[in-house]
Each structure stands twice: as C-alpha cells, then as structure tokens.
Amino acid sequence: MLFVIYVVVTFTFFLIRLMPSNPVEVYIEDLMTNYAMSYDQAKNLAASLFSYDIDRPLWLQYLDYMKNLLHGDLGKSIVSSNMSVSKMMATFIPWTIFSVGSALLISFFLGVILGRIMAYKRGSVLDHTLTTLASIVTAIPSYLIALILLVFIGIHLKIIPLKYLRGAYSPGIKPGFNLKFILDAIAHAVMPVTTYVISTVGSWMLSMKSNTLNVLGEDYILAAKARGLREGTITRKYVGKNAMLPLVTSLAISMGFVFGGSVIIENIFSYRGMGWLLSSSISTRDYTVMQGVFLVITISVVLANFIAELLYAKLDPRIRR
Amino acid sequence: MSKLHKILKIENLNVVYRIRRGDVKAVRNVNLDLIKGETLAVMGESGSGKTTLAMTILRLLPDAARVLTGKIIYSNDGKEVDLLKLDDNTMRKFRWKEIAMVFQAAQNAFNPLITIWEHVKDTYRDHGIKASKNEMLSKVEKLMELVQLESKRVLNSYPHELSGGMKQRTLIALALLLDPKVLILDEPTTALDILTQRNILELLKDIKRNLSLSMILISHDLAIAAELADRIVTFYAGSMVELGNVNDIFYDPKHPYTQGLIRSVPTVSREKQLYSIPGSPPDLINLPSGCKFAPRCKFATDKCRGEEPQLDYVKEGHYVACYRWRDINNGPNN
Amino acid sequence: MKSGIKLFFYHLRKNKVGFAGFIVLLALIFMSYILPYFVPLDMETRVNEIFKPPSWKHPLGTDFQGRDILNQIIHGGKDVMNVAFMAGLISTAIAVSLGAVSGFVGGKVDMVLTSIADIILTIPHFPLLAVLAAFIDFKSSVGLATLLGLLSWPGAMRSIRAQVLSLKERDFVEAARVLDLGTGHIVFKEIIPNMMNYIVMNMIFSMRSAVYSQVGLIILGFVPFTSTNWGVMIHYAWSRGAIFFKGSLMYLLAPIAMIALFQWSLVSFARALEGVFNPRLRGE
Numbered sequence: 042m043l044f045v046i047y048v049v050v051t052f053t054f055f056l057i058r059l060m061p062s063n064p065v066e067v068y069i070e071d072l073m074t075n076y077a078m079s080y081d082q083a084k085n086l087a088a089s090l091f092s093y094d095i096d097r098p099l100w101l102q103y104l105d106y107m108k109n110l111l112h113g114d115l116g117k118s119i120v121s122s123n124m125s126v127s128k129m130m131a132t133f134i135p136w137t138i139f140s141v142g143s144a145l146l147i148s149f150f151l152g153v154i155l156g157r158i159m160a161y162k163r164g165s166v167l168d169h170t171l172t173t174l175a176s177i178v179t180a181i182p183s184y185l186i187a188l189i190l191l192v193f194i195g196i197h198l199k200i201i202p203l204k205y206l207r208g209a210y211s212p213g214i215k216p217g218f219n220l221k222f223i224l225d226a227i228a229h230a231v232m233p234v235t236t237y238v239i240s241t242v243g244s245w246m247l248s249m250k251s252n253t254l255n256v257l258g259e260d261y262i263l264a265a266k267a268r269g270l271r272e273g274t275i276t277r278k279y280v281g282k283n284a285m286l287p288l289v290t291s292l293a294i295s296m297g298f299v300f301g302g303s304v305i306i307e308n309i310f311s312y313r314g315m316g317w318l319l320s321s322s323i324s325t326r327d328y329t330v331m332q333g334v335f336l337v338i339t340i341s342v343v344l345a346n347f348i349a350e351l352l353y354a355k356l357d358p359r360i361r362r
Numbered sequence: 363m364s365k366l367h368k369i370l371k372i373e374n375l376n377v378v379y380r381i382r383r384g385d386v387k388a389v390r391n392v393n394l395d396l397i398k399g400e401t402l403a404v405m406g407e408s409g410s411g412k413t414t415l416a417m418t419i420l421r422l423l424p425d426a427a428r429v430l431t432g433k434i435i436y437s438n439d440g441k442e443v444d445l446l447k448l449d450d451n452t453m454r455k456f457r458w459k460e461i462a463m464v465f466q467a468a469q470n471a472f473n474p475l476i477t478i479w480e481h482v483k484d485t486y487r488d489h490g491i492k493a494s495k496n497e498m499l500s501k502v503e504k505l506m507e508l509v510q511l512e513s514k515r516v517l518n519s520y521p522h523e524l525s526g527g528m529k530q531r532t533l534i535a536l537a538l539l540l541d542p543k544v545l546i547l548d549e550p551t552t553a554l555d556i557l558t559q560r561n562i563l564e565l566l567k568d569i570k571r572n573l574s575l576s577m578i579l580i581s582h583d584l585a586i587a588a589e590l591a592d593r594i595v596t597f598y599a600g601s602m603v604e605l606g607n608v609n610d611i612f613y614d615p616k617h618p619y620t621q622g623l624i625r626s627v628p629t630v631s632r633e634k635q636l637y638s639i640p641g642s643p644p645d646l647i648n649l650p651s652g653c654k655f656a657p658r659c660k661f662a663t664d665k666c667r668g669e670e671p672q673l674d675y676v677k678e679g680h681y682v683a684c685y686r687w688r689d690i691n692n693g694p695n696n
Numbered sequence: 697m698k699s700g701i702k703l704f705f706y707h708l709r710k711n712k713v714g715f716a717g718f719i720v721l722l723a724l725i726f727m728s729y730i731l732p733y734f735v736p737l738d739m740e741t742r743v744n745e746i747f748k749p750p751s752w753k754h755p756l757g758t759d760f761q762g763r764d765i766l767n768q769i770i771h772g773g774k775d776v777m778n779v780a781f782m783a784g785l786i787s788t789a790i791a792v793s794l795g796a797v798s799g800f801v802g803g804k805v806d807m808v809l810t811s812i813a814d815i816i817l818t819i820p821h822f823p824l825l826a827v828l829a830a831f832i833d834f835k836s837s838v839g840l841a842t843l844l845g846l847l848s849w850p851g852a853m854r855s856i857r858a859q860v861l862s863l864k865e866r867d868f869v870e871a872a873r874v875l876d877l878g879t880g881h882i883v884f885k886e887i888i889p890n891m892m893n894y895i896v897m898n899m900i901f902s903m904r905s906a907v908y909s910q911v912g913l914i915i916l917g918f919v920p921f922t923s924t925n926w927g928v929m930i931h932y933a934w935s936r937g938a939i940f941f942k943g944s945l946m947y948l949l950a951p952i953a954m955i956a957l958f959q960w961s962l963v964s965f966a967r968a969l970e971g972v973f974n975p976r977l978r979g980e
Contacts, residue, residue: 045815056827176713180960182908184915185952188930192939192948264471267422268481268536269457271488278484279473286475301822305912309934319823320916323830335827342820358475358520 049339053332054106068328110336118330126333130318134337137307137314140230141299144237149292151238152245153285157276159246160253160284172250175243183240184305190236191309233312237299248291252284259283286357293349297342368437369544369576370396370419375432377411377418384647388414390601392432393673396544401570401577403587403608405623406597409643412580413466415597416546419445419578420463421453436460438543459489462542466549468530472521478532479517485539505535508572509565527558531565538573545569546578551586566590584624588612593679596620599644599654602673606680616676616687618659653684661686714968721961724954728773737771738764739923749943756946759929760936768924769950775925776907776955779841783906786845788899791852798853799860810857813850821847825909829918840919844906852898859891893969900966904959911955926951 072083118124159168178186256262257280265279303316311317315334322330354360377389389411396402404412417423419434434445438460448456465471472481482502486493493501506513509531516524516532524532530550537545550566551559563586569575570590581587587594587608594611596604596619604617615621622639641658644650653671656662665685673681684690742762750757756765798809824847834840913919914927917935921928933939933948 045818048815049819056831176963177956177960180904180963181952181956182911182959184912185930185955188934188939188948189952192945196939260465260470261473263422264465265473265484267420267457267463267465268485269454269459269489270484271454274484274488278476282475283473297818297820301820304822304826305916308916319826323826323916323918326830331827331830335823338823339819343818346818356475359522 045343046340049343050107050110050336051103053336053339054103056332118327126329129330130315130333130337133313133315133318136312137300137303137316139226140233140307140312140314141237141296141303143230144234145241145292145295145299147234148238148241148295149245149288152242153249153288155242156246156249157253157281157284159250160257163254168250171246175246178239179243179247181240183236183299183302184309186240187233187236187306187309190232190239195232229312233303233306233310236306237302240302241295241299244295245288245291248288249284252287253280256280256283286353289353289356290349293342293346296345300338300342367398368395369398371433371435371437372415372419373433373435375415375418375434376430377414377423377432378428378430379424379426380428381426381647386646387649388427388600388646389418390599392602394595394602394605396576396578397593398543398576399574400592401579401590403579403581403591403594404597405580405582405584405587405594407582407643409646410597411600412597413548414600416463416548416578416580419546420457420461421445421448422463436544455489458485458537458542459540460542461544461546462537462540463546463548464530464533464537464550466552468533468550469526469553471533472529474521477518477520478524481536482517482539485536489540491540502535502539505538508538508568509535510561511535526554527561530554530558530562534562534565534569538569542575544576544578546580548580549583550579550581551583552581563589596623599649600646601654602683603655604682604684605673606676606682610677610680616680616682616690617655617684618661618690619655620682621690661690711968713964717961717964717968720957721965724773724958724961725777727770728777731770732774735767735770737923738767747938747941747944747947750946756950757944759944759947760932760938765929765946765950768929769926769954772924772926772929772951773954773958775837775922776910776927776958779837779844779910780903780906780958782838782841783844783848783910784899784903786842787848787902787906788852788895790845790849791856791898791902792895794849795853795856796860799857800864806857810854813853816847817850817854821905822909822912825913826916826918829913834919837922840910840913841906844909845902847909848902848905852895852902855898856891856894859894863891896969897966900962900969904962907955907959926954930955 069080069083069087072078072086073080076083078086118126118129155171159171162168262275262279265275270279300316303314304320305316306312307314307316308320315338318330319334319338322328322334372392372394375389375392376387379386379388392411392415394402404415406412414423414427417427418429423429429446432446436443436445436456445453445456472478479502482498486498502517503513506516511528511531516528521529534550547566551562554562566579566586567590570577577590579587579590591608593605593607595602596611596617598619604611604615604620611620612624615624619639626638639658644654644657650657650667652667652669653659653662656666659666663686671683671685673683674685674687676682676687740763742758745754745758745762746760748754748758748762754764754766756769759765759768794809794813798806825843828843832839832843910919911927911930914921914925915931915934917931921931929947929951933944933951938944938947
C-alpha cells in the first residue's frame with residue numbers, strides 16, 4: 042500500500058510539471074504580463090505559492106516536494122494567496138467525511154437488509170419489484186440522480202426548502218457541537234446523502250441477495266437445521282455472517298466510486314466538501330489547491346482499500362489462520 | 363418378533379419431488395420398522411431413495427418435495443408421535459435430541475466462520491438446555507475421547523483447519539451430543555481415504571457396542587454394512603426390494619438386484635470375473651409398469667412386467683419383492 | 697462453445713429483460729446514427745421561443761436559445777455513443793492483450809502488469825479525469841475516448857486474466873501445446889474465442905463507465921463542447937436555469953432519460969449475454 046501511495050504522490054508531482062501547459066510557467070507569464078512583474082519577482086512569488094522553485098533541477102524539486110509533503114505543507118492557494126492549502130482543506134474535509142461516511146453506512150445496511158429479504162422471499166412480487174428497481178437505479182449515473190432529486194424534491198414539489206439544498210450549513214449559524222448546528226448540518230446533508238444512497242444501494246441489494254442465495258444452498262445450512270437450531274440463529278449466524286463477509290471488500294471500492302461522484306454531486310448542491318473544492322479549484326485554475334485535493338482524495342481511497350482488506354482478513358478465519 | 367420394541371415405524375410412505383418435467387417418485391410405498399437397539403443398513407444405488415427417506419424422517423426435505431401419504435411413528439418411553447404431523451417448533455426440538463443425522467458431505471457441514479466449540483454451544487443453547495460451560499465442556503470432552511480426537515485442539519479450531527477424517531469424527535461426536543435415541547448415518551465413509559474409512563468403521567463399531575443406539579446406516583459400501591448391520595434393506599427405484607438379517611442378505615439373497623449388488627464387490631480373494639449389473643436405473647418420473655428392475659433382470663417374465671410385485675414372505679424376518687425368487691438359483695456362490 | 701446466430705437469439709428471447717435491453721439499444725442506435733440523416737440539425741436561435749413548454753410544434757419544448765429539444769435529442773446521442781464505443785474498444789483491446797499475456801505467460805511479466813493494473817484501479821477515476829481535463833485540451837472526442845479507455849482497462853484485464861488462468865489448464869490448450877502450435881496461436885486462436893462472453897461483457901462495462909465520465913465532465917464544463925449532445929443539454933439545463941421552470945424541464949429530463957436508457961440497455965444486454973454464453977445460468 043505504501044508503494045501505491047508513493048506512486049500516486051510521485052505521479053501528482055509530475056502531473057503538474059509535465060503537463061502541456063505547465064501551470065507554474067503559465068502563472069509566471071501571467072504575472073509578468075498582467076502585473077508587470079519582472080521575471081525574478083514573478084518567479085519568487087510562484088515559488089512561494091507552489092512551494093517549489095522552477096530553476097532548481099527536477100530531482101531537487103522532487104525532494105523539496107516530498108519534504109514539504111511530509112510536513113503537511115501543500116503550498117498556498119493561487120486564488121486566495123494567503124491561505125495555506127492544507128488549512129483550507131481542513132475546513133472542507135469534515136463535510137465530505139460526514140456526508141460520504143453516513144451515506145455509505147446507510148446504504149450498506151439498507152442494502153444488506155433488503156438483499157436478505159429479497160433472497161428469503163425469492164420469486165415473490167416484492168423480490169421482483171425490488172430487483173427491477175435496483176437494476177434500473179444502478180444504471181443511472183449518480184449525478185443525474187442528484188439533478189432529478191434537486192429538481193423534483195427541491196424545486197418543483199418543494200418537499201425540502203430550497204435553502205437546505207445549497208451549502209453544508211446555513212450561513213449565520215455558528216459551527217460547533219450544539220444541537221442547532223447539528224440539526225442544520227443534517228438538514229443540509231439530506232440531499233447529497235440521499236443521492237449517494239440511492240446510487241449505491243442497488244448494487245448492495247443485488248450482491249447481498251445473490252450471496253444469501255448461494256449460502257442458503259450450502260450444506261452447512263442444512264446441517265444446522267438438522268441440529269435443530271432456531272431459525273433466528275441460522276439466519277443471523279450461519280446465513281447472515283457468511284453472506285455479508287464478501288461485501289466488506291466492496292465497501293472500499295464503493296468509497297472510491299462515491300468520492301469520484303462527490304466531485305459533481307457536491308457541486309450540484311453547493312455542498313462545501315472536498316469534491317466541491319476540487320471542481321471549484323479546477324474551474325479557477327487554482328493549481329496548488331487542485332494538486333492538494335487530488336492527493337488527499339486519492340490517498341484516502343488507497344487507505345480505505347487497505348483498511349478494507351485488513352478488516353476482511355481479520356473477519357475471515359480462513360485467511361487469518 | 364412382535365414383542366420387540368419398534369422405535370420407528372414407517373408406514374405407507376410416498377414422497378415425490380415436483381419439478382418442471384414432472385413428479386419424481388423418490389420414495390414409493392415404503393413400510394419399514396427400526397427395532398430399538400438394532401443397526402439397519404439401507405442399501406441401493408444413488409437415486410434409489412435412501413437419502414430422501416432419511417431426510418423425510420427428519421423433515422429436512424426441500425420445498426420441491428411433497429409427502430403424498432404415510433406416517434412415521436416414533437415411539438419411546440411409552441409415547442408415540444407421528445413425526446410427519448408435528449408442528450415446526452416441536453419438530454425442531456426433536457431434531458438432534460431424539461434423532462440425529464450424520465450427513466454425507468461432512469466436508470461442508472460446518473459454518474466456516476465459527477469454531478467447533480461455537481457449534482456445540484449453539485446446539486445446546488437452541489435446545490434450551492441450561493448447562494454451565496463446564497458441564498457442556500465435560501460432556502463434549504468425553505465424546506471427543508470416544509471419537510479419538512484431541513478435545514481442546516478441535517474445539518478451538520475453525521472447520522478449515524481440520525482434515526476430512528477429523529471433520530467426520532467431529533460430526534459423529536456432535537451427533538451424540540444430546541444423547542439421541544436414533545442415529546442416521548448417510549454414507550459416513552464416502553469421500554474418505556481407505557485408512558480413514560477403516561478408522562471410522564472401527565469407531566462406529568465401538569459406538570454400537572458401547573451405546574445403546576438404534577442406527578440407520580445408509581451406504582452403498584457393502585463392507586461397512588456387513589460389519590455393522592443387524593438387518594439390511596435394499597432399495598431400488600424408490601421402493602424396498604428385499605429385507606432380511608445380515609446373514610440372509612449376504613449369503614442367501616433372493617432378489618436379483620441384491621444378488622447383483624453382492625456379486626459386484628471386488629474382493630482380494632475372489633478370482634472370478636468382476637460382475638456389474640447391466641443397464642441403468644429407471645427414470646423416476648416415467649417409471650415402467652410392473653417390477654421396476656425387470657428391464658435389467660435376466661429372469662424377468664411378462665408377469666414381472668405386468669404388475670409390480672409386493673414383498674413376499676421367504677422365512678422369518680426375510681422378505682423379497684420378486685415373483686420368481688423360488689425359481690432363481692443365483693446366489694453369490696454361483 | 698460457439699453459438700450460432702439462431703441460438704443466440706433464441707436464448708436472448710428467453711431472458712425477457714435482456715431482450716428488452718437489446719431492442720432499446722438498437723432503437724437508440726438507430727435514433728442517434730440513422731435518424732439524423734433524415735432530420736437535419738436545427739441550431740437556429742429563436743429569441744421569442746425560449747423555454748417554451750411541449751407543444752405540437754416542439755414536442756419536448758425549447759431550450760434556452762429557443763431551439764427544439766426533440767431535434768437535439770435525436771442528434772445528441774452520436775457523440776456520447778461514439779466516445780463510449782471507442783473507449784470500450786480501446787479498453788477491451790488493451791485488457792484482452794495484457795490480460796491474456798499476463799495470464800498465459802505468468803511470472804515477472806504477470807506481476808508487473810497486475811501491479812500496474814492494481815494501481816490504476818485504486819486511483820479514483822473521475823477526480824483524475826477532472827484534473828487532467830484542466831490541463832489537456834481535448835480537441836476531438838478521440839482524445840477523450842483514448843484517455844477513458846486507458847483508465848478503464850485494469851478491471852477487465854483482471855477478469856480476463858483470471859479466465860485465461862483457468863482455461864490454461866484445459867485439455868484443448870494442452871493439446872495445442874503438445875502440437876507445438878506456438879504461444880501466439882494458442883492465445884489468440886484457442887483461448888480467446890472461448891472467452892468471448894467475458895470480453896463482450898467487459899466491453900459493455902467499459903462503455904458504461906465511459907459514459908459516466910464523459911457526461912460528468914461535460915456537465916461540469918471541463919471539456920469543450922461541440923454543438924450539442926445529451927451531456928451538453930444537461931449542462932445548459934442546469935447552468936442556464938431550465939430547472940427552475942416547469943415548462944422547460946424537458947431540457948433536463950429528456951437527455952437524462954436518454955442516458956439512463958442507454959446505460960440500462962447496456963447493462964441488461966450484458967446480463968442477458970451472460971445467460972447466453974453460460975448454460976448453467978440459463979437454468980438448464
């Protein structure tokens with residue numbers, strides 16, 4: 042895993058520097074033409090913002106970059122020159138963790154419960170309806186679901202007041218661990234979370250249903266019945282556990298997927314999280330912020346995958362021993 | 363004979379599986395008793411109905427199966443119940459406590475995510491037995507000793523950490539956990555290597571000797587039947603074709619199918635040619651009329667093909683479903 | 697194991713959903729590639745007909761410049777489908793070659809290729825694409841399609857590699873080896889034809905992912921637009937306020953419906969193919 046992170050970090054380094062329109066040089070040119078700075082002045086300003094010096098040889102720049110990273114220094118924002126990128130991100134990250142985290146949890150448990158019901162009631166009207174719904178909904182890109190929800194729930198049917206559809210919390214309410222703020226934050230998170238849940242629950246349902254059906258056909262379930270075990274024990278400990286286990290790895294994959302979607306979805310709801318920050322920094326060509334956010338998002342996903350693998354190994358005795 | 367206590371009485375049992383193509387008549391007109399304390403071997407090819415019979419006794423049949431007619435009467439301590447008429451919860455408590463079964467696929471009979479000890483605990487708990495951990499443990503340890511396994515090691519293991527033979531023994535120990543009166547063993551030695559088969563056989567002989575269990579042994583392995591069984595019943599196409607004590611069946615079988623079975627086992631000593639019964643078992647959905655074995659039987663006559671023979675009395679305790687058993691002289695020594 | 701065309705359709709019809717998906721897919725392809733020849737693209741601005749609700753003249757209403765929406769829908773699928781097909785082809789070509797080589801040759805080559813695939817798999821695609829789009833000027837859809845293809849081959853490659861690994865041990869491969877028919881022949885003439893179902897299915901999934909990424913980038917405005925397509929319509933519907941008027945909702949909903957239908961038909965068709973190629977799943 043560390044190797045992957047290393048690759049990602051290095052890749053991001055080269056991304057900025059080797060791209061067709063090298064953002065640093067473009068910036069320097071821009072400063073020179075529009076702000077009448079000398080080359081040296083422009084270069085120094087750029088160096089402090091990007092936290093690297095274009096005159097130094099590439100490999101030294103690389104070392105500087107790595108050194109800065111280890112200190113948590115991601116440079117300064119180009120657009121808002123006084124803000125350190127890491128400080129900026131610290132205010133945005135919690136919102137994404139909050140919305141994506143709760144969405145994944147809700148989606149997972151909902152999917153597992155529904156999937157199990159679908160398996161036990163296989164062939165029934167409920168099963169057919171849920172399967173069809175799940176198949177249709179997973180086919181629609183998540184951001185389109187966000188737009189549909191925005192349009193119908195917010196704008197036209199006015200089920201949720203419009204003010205909750207923008208931003209992560211209402212302006213004027215002081216952030217902190219007080220009830221008013223928490224309720225407000227939840228109200229603002231409803232739409233993004235619902236979008237994430239709708240776009241991911243279908244695949245959990247279908248996977249859980251298929252896993253449960255497979256497990257139900259296993260010999261040890263019949264053996265458990267023969268031992269006179271209670272229905273509840275069998276469903277929970279023998280079927281449930283075995284059917285759910287493979288889904289743990291999908292949890293990590295799901296996270297990568299949702300993070301990807303958050304770039305657009307947070308934009309649609311103006312929800313000030315990492316995804317919003319990434320897309321806004323791309324629009325404003327704020328390269329340092331872009332680089333920082335991309336790095337953090339990617340590393341989080343890598344970490345999540347790693348943790349999921351560890352978790353799975355811990356939960357499955359066949360791998361553990 | 364009628365003085366002997368019949369712990370299980372199967373009367374007029376008919377079981378079918380409903381599938382798209384039609385009804386698979388898996389168990390047909392079975393009337394069979396299990397005498398208390400005896401070991402009854404049920405023999406026949408795959409698909410002859412042996413496993414379905416066992417599953418019906420414990421009511422573990424899949425949804426597609428239907429019991430058309432019949433009673434399975436369990437009688438013990440003066441009480442008599444028809445197992446087929448019990449409600450689900452009573453039947454559930456019955457299982458394992460009165461009648462236990464050791465399955466054919468021992469390799470996959472355990473929940474891969476929990477230890478063997480968990481399996482034991484689940485069994486005790488779901489049967490409402492309030493025993494302390496030590497009480498449970500001492501009982502299990504005794505059983506582990508009986509099956510010659512290292513109790514501590516096995517109990518703390520997960521199923522994948524045990525070998526095939528160890529799993530089979532654990533299953534047997536587990537089956538004896540609640541002191542059942544009847545033990546059904548479905549192919550206990552199939553899929554095991556020769557040495558392990560021998561070990562399991564010795565184990566079963568020990569159990570038979572030391573515990574007063576009534577056992578139903580389902581097997582196509584004649585060697586096992588010969589060493590364990592008191593009586594043998596052979597099945598063909600879902601119904602009984604011959605029933606008798608172990609000596610009669612092995613030394614003087616009357617039904618051509620039984621004769622074929624006995625003769626088809628290769629032994630080290632015999633120099634004669636290997637014999638196999640020609641032909642293949644019938645389609646259980648579209649059964650021919652008359653005796654179902656007739657198509658493969660070299661003694662079949664038109665009478666055989668006309669109406670299916672019922673069990674005929676040969677001598678005390680020996681019955682055969684064949685019209686021609688008197689005429690045929692086709693014992694294993696011919 | 698090669699099904700004739702007749703067998704293909706017979707089994708396709710058995711899976712009703714899959715068949716429906718296939719028909720819808722054909723209809724969408726017809727609408728997007730053939731219909732435009734008969735219905736010319738009308739991009740004329742009509743200032744007095746902005747955001748008009750559906751009527752006989754404009755069955756789906758008009759957009760923010762007074763242009764007919766139905767007309768744009770008909771012409772709007774071509775771009776999206778072109779990129780999807782191209783990305784799918786590129787991704788599948790790479791996945792098949794690398795997967796087959798990796799599975800068949802094994803050893804260090806396999807290790808290196810699998811590691812590369814794993815790294816690309818772990819990096820979330822859309823953020824990467826968004827960042828790249830900031831730097832790279834996509835002049836044509838080929839460039840975008842290539843990039844999308846280059847990012848989505850790892851998933852398919854792993855599953856193809858797994859298939860090759862299992863087929864490698866089969867008799868007919870053993871026979872070819874004994875006959876000394878050469879690695880190239882074995883891989884391309886023996887193994888690959890037996891994996892056609894996986895290959896086609898993976899191509900369909902690559903296409904799905906390509907549509908997701910492309911439309912996402914368009915909606916955010918990170919790639920330059922050429923006249924109009926379904927993604928562009930959604931972009932303008934959102935940024936030009938079509939979502940606020942009841943009458944103009946079609947500008948948003950119609951392209952969404954088209955994209956959803958395209959994705960759904962791809963997935964259903966893929967599921968049906970699974971049944972066609974795998975007799976055990978057919979329930980026989």
